[in-house]
Amino acid sequence: MTSKSKAQWQQMAADLQIESRAFINGQYVDALSGNTRQTINPSNGDVLADVANCGAEDADIAVAGARAAYESGVWSDQSPDARRAVMVKWAQLIEDNADELALLETLDVGKPISDTTGSDVPGAIRTIRWSGEAVDKIYEQIAPTDKDSLGLVTRLPLGVVAAIVPWNFPLSTTAWKLGPSIASGNSVILKPASNTPLTAIRIAGLAKEAGLPDGVLQVLPGPGGSMGAHLATHMDIDGLTFTGSTPIGKKLLEYSGQSNLKRVFNELGGKSPNIVFADADLDKAASAAALACFYNGGQTCTAGTRLIVEESIHDEFVAKVIEATKAWQVGDVLDPATTLGPMVDKSQFNTVSEYIAIGDGEGCTRHGGDSNVFPDSGGHYLNPVIFTGVTNDMRIAQEEVFGPVLAVMTFKTKEEAIAIANDSIYGLAGAVWSRDIGTALSVAEKIRAGTVGVNNYFGGDITVPFGGFKQSGNGRDKSIHAFDDYTELKTTWINLE
Numbered sequence: 001m002t003s004k005s006k007a008q009w010q011q012m013a014a015d016l017q018i019e020s021r022a023f024i025n026g027q028y029v030d031a032l033s034g035n036t037r038q039t040i041n042p043s044n045g046d047v048l049a050d051v052a053n054c055g056a057e058d059a060d061i062a063v064a065g066a067r068a069a070y071e072s073g074v075w076s077d078q079s080p081d082a083r084r085a086v087m088v089k090w091a092q093l094i095e096d097n098a099d100e101l102a103l104l105e106t107l108d109v110g111k112p113i114s115d116t117t118g119s120d121v122p123g124a125i126r127t128i129r130w131s132g133e134a135v136d137k138i139y140e141q142i143a144p145t146d147k148d149s150l151g152l153v154t155r156l157p158l159g160v161v162a163a164i165v166p167w168n169f170p171l172s173t174t175a176w177k178l179g180p181s182i183a184s185g186n187s188v189i190l191k192p193a194s195n196t197p198l199t200a201i202r203i204a205g206l207a208k209e210a211g212l213p214d215g216v217l218q219v220l221p222g223p224g225g226s227m228g229a230h231l232a233t234h235m236d237i238d239g240l241t242f243t244g245s246t247p248i249g250k251k252l253l254e255y256s257g258q259s260n261l262k263r264v265f266n267e268l269g270g271k272s273p274n275i276v277f278a279d280a281d282l283d284k285a286a287s288a289a290a291l292a293c294f295y296n297g298g299q300t301c302t303a304g305t306r307l308i309v310e311e312s313i314h315d316e317f318v319a320k321v322i323e324a325t326k327a328w329q330v331g332d333v334l335d336p337a338t339t340l341g342p343m344v345d346k347s348q349f350n351t352v353s354e355y356i357a358i359g360d361g362e363g364c365t366r367h368g369g370d371s372n373v374f375p376d377s378g379g380h381y382l383n384p385v386i387f388t389g390v391t392n393d394m395r396i397a398q399e400e401v402f403g404p405v406l407a408v409m410t411f412k413t414k415e416e417a418i419a420i421a422n423d424s425i426y427g428l429a430g431a432v433w434s435r436d437i438g439t440a441l442s443v444a445e446k447i448r449a450g451t452v453g454v455n456n457y458f459g460g461d462i463t464v465p466f467g468g469f470k471q472s473g474n475g476r477d478k479s480i481h482a483f484d485d486y487t488e489l490k491t492t493w494i495n496l497e
């Protein structure tokens with residue numbers, strides 16, 4: 001819950017000055033072509049800003065500036081302590097402007113203001129601060145060599161890194177990428193999603209204010225299919241970190257192979273299992289099942305979209321989940337009581353609506369799902385849908401819907417629950433609910449996913465790594481392990497004779 005009322009947020013929105021230019025070599029600039037692209041408020045269809053729409057020519061300037069900054073050592077050769085100080089100051093400036101950033105994110109993405117004030121912005125602050133604070137506490141290694149030699153194992157920055165992020169958690173994913181990559185000494189070019197660029201643009205100016213040298217952070221709004229692909233095939237970019245869909249993640253690996261074999265770390269889609277045993281705390285598990293699927297309108301990579309319930313409690317548990325879903329109904333995103341905003345755009349609304357029709361066509365039973373909410377708002381709203389009678393071979397159980405659509409299935413044995421959970425091309429997240437710690441831990445251990453909750457969903461913070469198995473990706477954001485994605489291991493062998 002935020003400290004401001006809906007009326008105060010509305011007033012702040014009316015007064016908001018929005019920076020919509022690219023940030024290149026320490027300056028806010030228009031695209032060289034002068035092209036812009038409108039960014040739209042998903043909750044009412046209003047145009048928020050005409051954003052610089054950068055192309056390959058802008059990208060080349062940004063890459064050259066990033067390379068020059070890197071080679072000059074103005075940041076990369078700074079002591080870890082000096083880098084720490086700038087990162088921590090940057091985090092503080094983000095915190096000082098937290099309400100403005102939360103509002104920008106709410107308006108740009110259509111997220112409820114209670115989400116952006118309660119999670120997205122505080123999470124980004126903690127990520128930047130934690131990454132800065134970590135960098136002067138990481139030790140390097142001396143290898144166990146014979147006495148005549150000294151083997152130093154050190155970590156160097158990759159050099160110039162491109163980061164490409166999606167629209168569903170723009171500020172969070174931006175912070176997950178920028179925190180460890182910049183703290184490690186790289187120069188970084190961030191490409192935000194075309195429909196949600198505003199918070200990334202804003203925090204770039206705050207980075208400069210904190211003392212980050214020009215060229216170390218460039219923010220380039222522009223189309224992924226052309227400008228993003230140009231970055232991914234660029235011969236002078238050393239690393240590419242990506243959060244987005246699995247098909248684009250596959251393309252980026254191809255682009256790397258076609259260009260300079262830049263390091264590619266992908267955080268991709270998911271279809272995560274949420275397994276509930278009969279002995280679980282069913283009230284807690286039911287409210288978490290609704291949260292797991294409907295938070296952010298289901299537009300969440302880790303959403304618990306496959307609810308796998310022990311057969312003996314199916315009817316009782318589904319009734320509890322339906323009851324819990326009453327807490328997830330669409331509303332005005334500037335009202336602090338709202339939990340569910342609109343779909344990000346019409347295309348996403350159409351995709352989700354198609355999946356609801358697919359679920360109907362696959363013979364499942366549908367609960368909820370009135371799709372014509374706020375028809376005159378200019379936004380595209382969908383209330384939660386629960387399908388029961390689902391089997392794991394159905395499309396709504398296998399494909400990432402990216403909307404508030406829950407698929408419920410049943411199991412009889414622990415082994416069957418594990419088999420259903422792992423029968424997916426994805427392996428991003430999951431959860432298991434049981435009061436029997438042996439059952440819970442043995443199932444958690446067998447689920448092939450990067451993060452598994454035991455008696456919780458969405459648990460975790462910056463201290464633990466986040467990423468996927470299988471087609472959910474190969475990199476790791478967050479924690480000290482994220483630094484591995486932005487550094488090269490180097491051996492220096494010294495002859496002591």
Ligand code: NAP
Pocket residue numbers: 164165166167168169173191192193194195222223224225226227228229232243244245246248249251267268269270300301302400402428467468472473
């Ligand atoms: P997307 O279509 O893959 O786009 C992600 C980013 O890639 C955008 O900035 C996009 O630019 C850019 N892009 C598109 N085509 C490109 C290309 N050929 N070359 C280089 N860049 C390109 O994904 P999305 O629809 O924005 O986001 C939803 C997806 O992200 C879901 O699958 C979700 O599961 C996943 N996700 C994963 C995580 C995780 O941590 N694992 C977290 C959040 C989201 P444009 O905006 O200009 O198209």
